[in-house]
Amino acid sequence: MSPSAHKAAVNTLLSNHPQRLWRGLNNQRTPGVAAHWPDLEPLVGDWPRGAITEVVSALDGIGELRLVLPAVAELSQREARWVLWVAPPHIPYPAALAAAGVDLSRMLVLHSRRDQDTLWALELALRSGSCSAVLAWPPALQDTQWRRLQLAAEAGNSLAFFFFRQGGAATVSVALRLELHPARQGVDVDVRKRRGGMSVRGMVALSDQLALAL
Amino acid sequence: MPWLAVQFPHLGVELRERVQAEAVALALVDAQGSAGTLLQVNAIALQAGLRTGMTTARALAMLPELQLCTCDPALEAQALSHWARLLYSLAPQVVLLEEISPALAVNITGNTRLQQGRVLLEKVAAWAAATRLSVSAGVAPTPLGAALLAQWQGAGPGSSFCPESTDWALLWPRIPITLLPCTAVTHAALLALGVRHCAQLHALDRADLVRRLGPEPLRLLDRLSGRASDPRPTLSFPADLDVSIPLHSEISHWEGLRFALHRALQDIHFLLRTQAQASRSWLLQLHGRGRQWSSTLEVRDPATDVEMLLTLWQWRLQQQPPDFAVHTLRLQALAPQHWSGRQAAWWQDGAEEARWQLVEQLRQRLGAIAVHAIAGVADHRPDYAWQRVPPGAGQGEANSARPLWLLAQAVPLHAPSLHLPAQVERIEGGWWDGRDQSRDYFRWRHPAGVQCWVYWDRRQARFYVHGYFA
Secondary structure, eight states: OOHHHHHHHHHHHHHTOTTOOOOTTOOOOOSEEOOOOTTTHHHHOSEESSEEEEEEESSSSSSHHHHHHHHHHHHHHHSSSEEEEESOSSEEOHHHHHHTTOOGGGEEEEOOSSHHHHHHHHHHHHHHSOEEEEEEOOOOOOHHHHHHHHHHHHHHTOEEEEEESSOOOTTOOOSEEEEEEEOSSEEEEEEEEETTBOOEEEEEEOOSOOOOOO | OOEEEEEOTTHHHHHHHTTOSSOOOEEEESSSSTTOBEEEEOHHHHHTTOOTTOBHHHHHHHOTTOEEEEOOHHHHHHHHHHHHHHHHTTOSOEEEOTTSSSEEEEEOTTOTTTTSHHHHHHHHHHHHHHHTOOOEEEEESSHHHHHHHHHOGGGOTTTTBOOOHHHHHHHGGGSBGGGSOOOHHHHHHHHHTTOOBHHHHHHSOHHHHHHHHOSHHHHHHHHHHTSSOOOOOOOOOOSSEEEEEEEEEEEOSHHHHHHHHHHHHHHHHHHHHHTTEEOSEEEEEEEOSSOEEEEEEEOSOTTOOHHHHHHHHHHHHHHSOOSSOEEEEEEEEESOEEOOOOOOOTTOOSHHHHHHHHHHHHHHHHOGGGEEEEEEOSOSSGGGSEEEEOTTOOOOOOOTTSOSEEEEEEEEOOOTTOOOOSOOEEEEEOGGGTOOEEEEEEEEEOTTSOEEEEEEETTTTEEEEEEEOO
């Protein structure tokens, strides 16, 4: 048997393993939503659906929304589900969102007085399956809260972005964790955690023209 | 001229039992204390050997955990009113049979479909199951006859349904005299005369009978047989759809209220459906000793089902719990409207309903203002070019020169190196609404790397950050 045949046989054996072994560097793209930024796709592939993407950015206004908006806009136009914004730190401005291709009739903004209510609303929205995308600025999460929200995201098959100012605890296993740093022509993306991939870092050029050619 | 009569043999005890979360032995007594007599018992008490007519002292000796309750006329009137609404969906004349309490009758003459026994009795059985009340039904050409047939256990299978006058002429003479709603003295006198059935009463000399027992027995017999007319006023009731449930004990937690509220919701919901109505607005009142809690629930969809309504009330009560023990619960459907159901689309998968159900749940728990959409407004001033709108109403013109984040309050900027660029977007005006402004907007990259939307306030001669190109 040739070495390539050996390799194929081992791959098949591992793929069919009853314990569903995790395999690093397998380069298998999980079904998700296209990021629509040419520089970003080699770094993260598609945005994962049914999982939470953690976006850490110490500053507002360095391109954190432009990075995710093309995918969110695509979902808002393609699916008859809500795009939910949970506790955004500022006012999502309708003129700019419409220019980015977001269907404003699908958009919901939620503010609650208590952190506990924010978490409740997040879990309900993620689990309901009625949101195509959830963009949230939650309070600092404990491991159990992370786990609950991850299970809810799996159940609802939503695209979920959680934005933080500081990185989360290392014990939490998220599908994708990005750290963003300002850059002159775009944003510097540091992929700290990715299922099926290694940590990578790269510059993503962001243009101001966000509208999708859908 | 057939009538349907429905009689409630265990109404008093069942009205208490159906709002109990746990199965307990219950008995309705005529007086408080051990000197009373059992008027009605529920199935658990019956299995334990208790029977109506027993003294309370003996019943308690046999079953110490027996719970006692007395007759509540207001509660019974409410239940009868509820059933009257159901019966009005069959025909336009419903009467209360006061002499056979509690019983109602409806004239089904014009409804030929219901005069087939199976259809009618199935409908009554379904209502009885929905309201969790035992019901006996009878059909006869007279309202009194129908009520007595409903009560008569010995008539034989199917004999409680006798809409035809020819059959009725053969049946009513067999009815036992003890079923006639006379006084105990009259019953005793008739039995002493050897009268056991209505046929024997009918055979007696009328003048002699009137002289001995008064006109009442003959008057009842004539109304029973159809020989005399039996005019009765049509039953009316308040237009409001509400249910009041006295709780067996005072309750101060949601779990205890849940069962009674579920019962009240089911009752009103079922009634609304029967009348092709639905309500978007519900009022719940909780009464304690000298205290009251009241709240209104507005739902978007009139077809919201009982379980969802119960969940919404649960959140409301957990957010704003009453700070007293509740002894009575009252639920009211406000302004019911005509609702003939929703036409299902061929490919409808319920996703649209689920989408709005999520909004409903979020708004009920967090408040209506906590969940909203955003829409553009035709105003050239950025502060006033947007507004919060109800979910689903978001819209707006695209403008790629605007930032994705707008600050609720512009922040003064202290940047010595910042100078006004050559190209700016001048926005000014607003004298007509007293919010005049004169600003020069431009993009500026903060040394930290943040893309800011900055304006120079021409009146204050100062820079402000108003948004971020996030």
